[in-house]
Amino acid sequence: MTKIGFLACETTVPSAGERRGDAFEHDLMISSLAPAFEAAGLDLCVIDWEAPLEAFESIALVMLGTSWNYQDKPQAFLEKLEALNERGITVCNPPDIVRWNAKKTYLRDLADAGARTIPTLWRENVTAKGALEAMEVFDTDRIVVKRQIGAGAMGQELISRGSMPDADWSFGHPAMLQPFLPAIAEEGELSFVVIEGELSHALRKLPANGDYRIQSLYGGTENVHQPSEEEAAAAAAIIAALPFPAPLYARIDMLRAEDGALMVMEAELIEPYLYPEQGPGLGKRLAGAIANRMRT
Template identity: 70%
Template sequence: MRRIGFLACETTLPGDGDRRRGDAYEHDLMIAALAPAFETRGLEMDVIDWEAPLEDFEGLDLVMLGTAWNYQDKPDAFVARLDTLASRGISVCNSPEVVRWNATKTYLRDLAERGAATVPTLWRHSVSRYELEEAFEHFDCERLVVKRQVGAGALDQELIDRKALPNPQWRYGHRAMIQPYLPAIAKEGELSFIFIDGDLSHALRKLPADGDYRIQSLYGGTETKLEPSPEEACAAGAIVSALPFDAPLYARIDMLRAEDGALMVMEAELIEPYLYPEQGPDLGERLARAIAQRLD
């Protein structure tokens, strides 16, 4: 039986309830969906903290990055660990090369250069009130979203109203991307498309809670299954085709509707995205089949 490591982290692994993240139940849903399908394919799943001692990885044939949801706090150590595992002959999915490209949101500029429609963005090493005023003028909008260039799960995101600017001493503490707030996030929601080895598995719609704009479950966001139109599936598939490497084992393409009706890519999540097994009941079988083929 081939052994597959599912990389998690200290705040998603079961254990001390006070330590677990509020959305750690999503880790449990992933394991429940994948483990039986893997076993059917002759794959034994080992759930392991990516920071565990290296000897704990001995005998693994492949690792998938799973729920390593603290990687953005120590990205260099994370990539170094993936490099070490790969150097020991363990297949890493998605690969360290993919992770390096995807870890900083500036990859969106690469996709734009390859023809992808992306959300309008200003990239800044630092953001003060002056940069906010500049961005409001640039986008001619009433609200801005400021995000980390290296981050996940809406960590440290800020929604800023033009009529309620922060005080003159305010500074955003990270390299940032500044985008106009797009009302489509609350009206239609964010559309997510899950791909396994480049093939569309399933899709869903994510909506924020009333009064919020973040679609993650931590903030009350909800998800419903989406049956995408051929045009929507094609738009998402075009983003996978625009990646500067072959389609990875798994990808989640998050998109938002522009005012002209076209879909824009918000994120191409290739590192450790939640893959929403509840909306994709055959996700486990799809992943197990794709991994088995890679190990043949």
């Protein structure tokens, strides 16, 4: 059988002493993929991305899987992917895509290509004064400050005029500032899982009451969403706007603007959770796509 590596990290592998609070999503992915991969003649092997190169012997292709600490070690992560690629191991998604997607400034490229994006200010750091200035620019009372290199709402700050940080507060990271959009709590975030450029399934993610973050770590919930033709077309337009051919997998996260159009929040191309519970055919679809790649 062809051996396929599923890259995990020190806090998602089952053998970890103290796993992340959302490590159950890793387990759901493996439970979904492993049987379908076996049926397609693929042997799915979970491996920590920081394992020595020798541990990757005989692996033909690696998926970036649940390598959910990469943002803490971005350079080391890229170097490992490049080293695997140099050994003739197919990396999905490839290092050049990871390099482009790792920093949220890729959203500017998508906007330049015609994608509808959320209004954003880009700053090397943010102070309390800068947060207030952003509210003036966006004509809003609430903004969200996010890391330019980050994942899973890590380190995000929701700042409002009524609860400004101390005058000496500093975000401490290259940042992106966006207006808070009530749609996140009303309709929720719509996610479109795309395999080899084709829509696999879609879902709606809603935050817990009183929160705005939709990740399971913060009590967010997910439900199957049957996208309209217009919604599916909006997600397809983001895939078409990428500066490279459609990758093996992608998750396009979108939020509705006040005029009803969908805006892209994220084009997740590195190690997105692909929500197999909402897409029961995901394992078979991915296994087929990888088997096709192995034959070409």
